[in-house]
Structures are given as structure tokens and as C-alpha cells.
Amino acid sequence: xxxxxxxxxxxxxxxxxxxxxxxxxxxxxxxxxxxxxxxxxxxxxxxxxxxxxxxxxxxxxxxxxxxxxxxxxxxxxxxxxxxxxxxxxxxxxxxxxxxxxxxxxxxxxxxxxxxxxxxxxxxxxxxxxxxxxxxxxxxxxxxxxxxxxxxxxxxxxxxxxxxxxxxxxxxxxxxxxxxxxxxxxxxxxxxxxxxxxxxxxxxxxxxxxxxxxxxxxxxxxxxxxxxxxxxxxxxxxxxxxxxxxxxxxxxxxxxxxxxxxxxxxxxxxxxxxxxxxxxxxxxxxxxxxxxxxxx
Amino acid sequence: xxxxxxxxxxxxxxxxxxxxxxxxxxxxxxxxxxxxxxxxxxxxxxxxxxxxxxxxxxxxxxxxxxxxxxxxxxxxxxxxxxxxxxxxxxxxxxxxxxxxxxxxxxxxxxxxxxxxxxxxxxxxxxxxxxxxxxxxxxxxxxxxxxxxxxxxxxxxxxxxxxxxxxxxxxxxxxxxxxxxxxxxxxxxxxxxxxxxxxxxxxxxxxxxxxxxxxxxxxxxxxxxxxxxxxxxxxxxxxxxxxxxxxxxxxxxxxxxxxxxxxxxxxxxxxxxxxxxxxxxxxxxxxxxxxxxxxxxxxxxxxxxxxxxxxxxxxxxxxxxxxxxxxxxxxxxxxxxxxxxxxxxxxxxxxxxxxxxxxxxxxxxxxxxxxxxxxxxxxxxxxxxxxxxxxxxxxxxxxxxxxxxxxxxxxxxxxxxxxxxxxxxxxxxxxxxxxxxxxxxxxxxxxxxxxxxxxx
Numbered sequence: 001x002x003x004x005x006x007x008x009x010x011x012x013x014x015x016x017x018x019x020x021x022x023x024x025x026x027x028x029x030x031x032x033x034x035x036x037x038x039x040x041x042x043x044x045x046x047x048x049x050x051x052x053x054x055x056x057x058x059x060x061x062x063x064x065x066x067x068x069x070x071x072x073x074x075x076x077x078x079x080x081x082x083x084x085x086x087x088x089x090x091x092x093x094x095x096x097x098x099x100x101x102x103x104x105x106x107x108x109x110x111x112x113x114x115x116x117x118x119x120x121x122x123x124x125x126x127x128x129x130x131x132x133x134x135x136x137x138x139x140x141x142x143x144x145x146x147x148x149x150x151x152x153x154x155x156x157x158x159x160x161x162x163x164x165x166x167x168x169x170x171x172x173x174x175x176x177x178x179x180x181x182x183x184x185x186x187x188x189x190x191x192x193x194x195x196x197x198x199x200x201x202x203x204x205x206x207x208x209x210x211x212x213x214x215x216x217x218x219x220x221x222x223x224x225x226x227x228x229x230x231x232x233x234x235x236x237x238x239x240x241x242x243x244x245x246x247x248x249x250x251x252x253x254x255x256x257x258x259x260x261x262x263x264x265x266x267x268x269x270x271x272x273x274x275x276x277x278x279x280x281x282x283x284x285x286x287x288x289x290x291x292x293x294x295x
Numbered sequence: 296x297x298x299x300x301x302x303x304x305x306x307x308x309x310x311x312x313x314x315x316x317x318x319x320x321x322x323x324x325x326x327x328x329x330x331x332x333x334x335x336x337x338x339x340x341x342x343x344x345x346x347x348x349x350x351x352x353x354x355x356x357x358x359x360x361x362x363x364x365x366x367x368x369x370x371x372x373x374x375x376x377x378x379x380x381x382x383x384x385x386x387x388x389x390x391x392x393x394x395x396x397x398x399x400x401x402x403x404x405x406x407x408x409x410x411x412x413x414x415x416x417x418x419x420x421x422x423x424x425x426x427x428x429x430x431x432x433x434x435x436x437x438x439x440x441x442x443x444x445x446x447x448x449x450x451x452x453x454x455x456x457x458x459x460x461x462x463x464x465x466x467x468x469x470x471x472x473x474x475x476x477x478x479x480x481x482x483x484x485x486x487x488x489x490x491x492x493x494x495x496x497x498x499x500x501x502x503x504x505x506x507x508x509x510x511x512x513x514x515x516x517x518x519x520x521x522x523x524x525x526x527x528x529x530x531x532x533x534x535x536x537x538x539x540x541x542x543x544x545x546x547x548x549x550x551x552x553x554x555x556x557x558x559x560x561x562x563x564x565x566x567x568x569x570x571x572x573x574x575x576x577x578x579x580x581x582x583x584x585x586x587x588x589x590x591x592x593x594x595x596x597x598x599x600x601x602x603x604x605x606x607x608x609x610x611x612x613x614x615x616x617x618x619x620x621x622x623x624x625x626x627x628x629x630x631x632x633x634x635x636x637x638x639x640x641x642x643x644x645x646x647x648x649x650x651x652x653x654x655x656x657x658x659x660x661x662x663x664x665x666x667x668x669x670x671x672x673x674x675x676x677x678x679x680x681x682x683x684x685x686x687x688x689x690x691x692x693x694x695x696x697x698x699x700x701x702x703x704x705x706x707x708x709x710x711x712x713x714x715x716x717x718x719x720x721x722x723x724x725x726x727x728x729x730x731x732x733x734x735x736x737x738x739x740x741x742x743x744x745x746x747x748x749x750x
Contacts (some may be wrong), residue, residue: 043416043420043717043718044394044395044397044398045394045397045398045416045417045419045420045422046416046419046420046421047420124568127568128565128568128569128575129564129565129568130563130564130565130569130575130579130584131575131578145564145565145567145568146565146568147508147565147567147568148507148564148565148566148567148568150732153568233508233568234508236508236567236568236728236732237507237508237567237568237728237732238567238725238728238729238731238732238734239725239728239729250721250725251721253391253394253395254390254391254717254721255717255718255721255722256394256416256717256718256721257718
């Protein structure tokens, strides 16, 4: 027995190597490079010179940083609030085995196949206040300055993000729902529970881990939304949708200040790690609790 | 049991963090983003080591793209030994891409740009060739061009770029049909502009079109207001690093007047989400949804190409920016691009540099290119084209107008964002966007901008 176990462990350890090599090469080493760069001064062209804490002082003292953090968390929270209920409901719907539902599931999936840039360009064109959908069809309620007013622009960003990612999360929930044993619903039906009661007392509690997985993906993923926002609003109007990721890009590649941009990158990584840890604690602390029937 | 749990946990922790770190780095290491795509675009042509072929990055979009490509094609055909490979990019993308590529050692041989502050950064980083002696040896090349075009190519008394293409002052365009419909006359002063605004709004027509998301479009307004109110001195004092230059009374007055225009709904609804790259701002003018527009002289060619009969039937009006009542600036002054500029990368091979210089001497602004530019409604930076401009058919009046503005201007100021170094230009554009959004006051604008003077 003992030899079998150790042989197994040995082979497992070996399997980690490729992933580890990639992780070190494409995440750890560049990350260290960014940390070093955050203590330097570089305009992207000339020589890199050491600058101590100058960049950090500039970034932490800039009122743009709390604003970018606020925008990031606002978009994160709003897109979670919109996506989670929508995804669960659509997931429940397409978990049924009826044929028309399978067909609808395929249609729902389409947005996920489009690139973020294509989605952004499409929405930008549709929402144009002069040449867009509203003026074209003479629908006055659609004739808004959608991307030109701060709060509206944030709303449009959240909507476009949700439109793109709800299909993916619906798929995750569909899988989770299909794993719930039928017998639980049968027992509930015998006890006289209706559809709604079954949803809140069986489906939702059983989906706990799916919710955590999906939420982690949404929240951590929203930190790095870049392409969609960049094409849609370029962080505007003014800086209303300038999230951390955009702030970093604009500082680095429009302003050519690689030092401060690297500081923002480090902050972004730290925020991401902290959030991932918190979510993991939320889900993982009660490891003994079973989801399965009869527990 | 214990150690195993810990290691598994920390591994999961790492895995959870991975997507963030990876994506963050992909975006910020940034060289992997823009330069990756840039170099792949360049690779379609030839890598720096690929021998005699010079690579050339420039702007896409009508009408310039076709002219640039035709010029390169003619040169390649006539000089099979020293070819030039052209790659085109959208304006706003190009500005970020070219800097990243140069910083990453992936620069094309021929670096197209606007001269001024951007060129100065390349020079400071030893990324571009000093062309002074080449121009001395090829005096004929230099003599053909407008002397004023060399200002933005000259850094510390040395020439680092070949001026090319057209002179592009910023022009106040207006739609004559809309003016007739509302029954008003083109404005002769700032006060008349402000008086026209409510009249057009009452008629359901936006007074001014503006592609505000591109931000440099907003900047042109300030360039003119500052000049007409106080002359070119305020921005010159900014360039000279004078303390609190943005707080000068003329500066505050210009910023205040601009916000008055925004508050009076002077600009088209949704201007802050319109990009100039899509030409939607110009479409608003030629479709009659906006009455006026401040834009570069290159816009004439775009409106001619895309506006149907609008330009051909003479509905497009144009004028220099009118004076401001009581202002000190000379009404003949203009702003814009005194030319476009091509520098040679110092990292290119000798073969590529030779090909590039041959392109300067024999390819750029040959007779066919001059004719092409005039055909698009542009005025090439070549001396003595007056007669050619006069015989340019329907475009002759506009071409002569541009030639007149450019040659009679007491001061032809370079665009602010091109004159300033990159980081200051970004802060400027950022604050201008906020000013137009009314999210900061003129005083806040001045103090934000004063904070980076001389940095």
C-alpha cells in the first residue's frame, strides 16, 4: 500500500511542473519586474532610472486613485448584482430537458462567442445619440446621451458586461442545477412544496458552491475588464468609467509614465489577491458541510 | 494531515490569484499588449533585420491613406533595390502604438508623426537619426519645402525629421444650407457665436459638432480662445516652464468662455461619446444636424469623400476662427499642424536607412503625390504651388483659403498636445475632457495644470 501511494504522489508532483513553469514565467517573473519598475522612472523610451518612492508618492497622492478604485468596485458590485440573479434564473430555465429550452440555450450562448471589442463597437453604434437605434427608429426613450453622462455610462458598461457574461454563468448554473438529485424535488413535492418554495429551499442552498465559483469568476474578472470599457467609453466621459485597469493603461501608454503605471498594476494585483482570498474564506471555511442528500 | 492541508490551500490560493495577476500583467507589462500586436503588424512587412527594405508606419483612413500607399507603391516600383513597406493604423491607436514599439526596440525604419514634443522625446532617448548633415548635402530637398515646416522638426538647432504631406490649419466649417434655413449669417466674432447658439438650438439644430471622446478635438477650442484673447504668449510661457502660467487672466477668461458655451448647449448632444476617428462629428455637419464645426483642414477631404454632394454643391462654408471682443490676439493667427514629419529610427540597419533616405529624396512629395494631395483638398508643404492650387477645379477656393491662412498667419502655433511632452499632454487632455464635462472649474483646471509645469 505504502509504495503505491508514494508512487502516485511522485507522478502527481511531476504533473504540476508545466503549469508551475508557465506560472513562474508569465506571472511571477513579470510581477517582480513590475514591482521593481514601480520604484523606477521610465518614459517608455529612454533609460530606466531608480526613483525610490517617487512613483508611489505620486500615485497614492493622486485623487485619481480613489476615484479609479471606486469606479472599479462600483462596476464590480453592479455587474455581480445584475449577473447573478439573471444567470441563476436562466440557468434554472435551461436546466430543464425540454427541446425548445435546449434550442434557446444555444441562442443565449451567442454573446459569449463575440469578442469584447466587437460587442463594444456594436453598443457604441446602437447607442449613438445622433445616428443610433433611438433616433433611427424614432424611439424617444432610447434617445439618451448614453455614453456622455457619467452615471448612464457606468450603467451601459455594466449592461454590456452582463450581456456578454451572463451566458457563461448561466451555463455554470445549468451544470450545478443538473447535479442536484431528482429525489430531493420528488420528496419536496410529496411534502406539498410548490415550485417557488422548491427553488428557495432546495435549488438555491444546493447551489451554494456554484454561486461561490461563479461569483469569484465575476468579481475577480471584473477587475480586469479593459477592452470592453476602453472601446466603449475610453474611460469617459471625463473619468466616469476610468477603472483601475484603464487608469493603469492610460498612465502607462498614453502618459508614458511607466513607474506610476506599475504602482497601479501592483495595487491591482494586491486588490485581486485580497478579494480572491476573502471569497475563498467565505466558501471554504465550512468544509465539513455536505451538500449531498442525506447529510 | 496538517502540512498537506496547508500546501493544498496555498496552492488553491495561488490558483485563485492567477487570473488576476496574469491579466493585470498582460495589460500593464503592456509591452505584451500593444507592442505584441504592433510587432506582428510590422512582421507582415519586414523585421528590423530583414535587409534593405525600410518599414513605414503611418495613419489609416481617407483621404491620406490612399495617397500614402500610392506614393510608396510608385517608389517601390521605381526603386526595386530599396523598397518601403507601409503599415497603417488609426490615429488614436497609432499614438500609443508607435511609442510602445520604439521603447521595445521594434520601431519601424520610418517613424511618421507630428514633430514637436513627441519628436523631442525620441531625440532625448537617442531613438532617431540626426538628419542635419543629410539636409545640408541635399539642399534641393530642403529648398522645395515651406521654411515654416521645419520648426517642429528642429530640436536644439538640429533637424531630426523630414517634413512631408500637407499644412493643416484648424478651420471653422459651417453648413451654408443650415444657415440659410435658420436665416442667420456666419459669425464674425465670439459674441456672435454665442448669439447664434440659442437660435440654432431653437431650430433643433446643434450649433457645433464635436468629437469630444477624442479630446484633442476639444483642445482646438482652447487653442483658439487662448490665442484670440491673449495671443500666443500664455501657451509659450507654459512651454517655457513659467510658474502658474495657466492662472494668467487670459487663461482663466478663455476657460470660462468655453464653459459658457458648453452650458449654453453649444455642442451637439452626446459630444463626449463621439470619436473623431469614426468621422461621426463630420457626418453631423454635412447631414445638417449641426451648423458649425471646428476641425482640421484635412476634414475637407473627408467631407468631400463621404458627404455625398455636400461639398460639390458648395454647401460647405469655412473661415478662420473669429476674434474675441477686446482680445489681444492677432485674428490672422492660426493653430494646427505646420506639416507632418517622418523620422528615421536610429535602430534601423544601414540598408534600411539608405532606403529611407532615398525615399525622402525621390519618393516623398513627388509630382504625383503633390497632385494627389491637392486632389484630396490638401495644401502640400511645397513652395510655389499657387498656380497648381488655382487650377484645382472645384477645390481651388478652399485650397487657396488654406494656403492663404497658412502663409499669412502671424503665428502658426503647433497643436498643444504635439508641442508638449507625452505625460504633460496626457494630463492636459484629461483635464480638458473634465473641463468640457463641467466636472472641474477653470480655477481647478489651472491649478491641476500648473502642478505639472516644468516636470
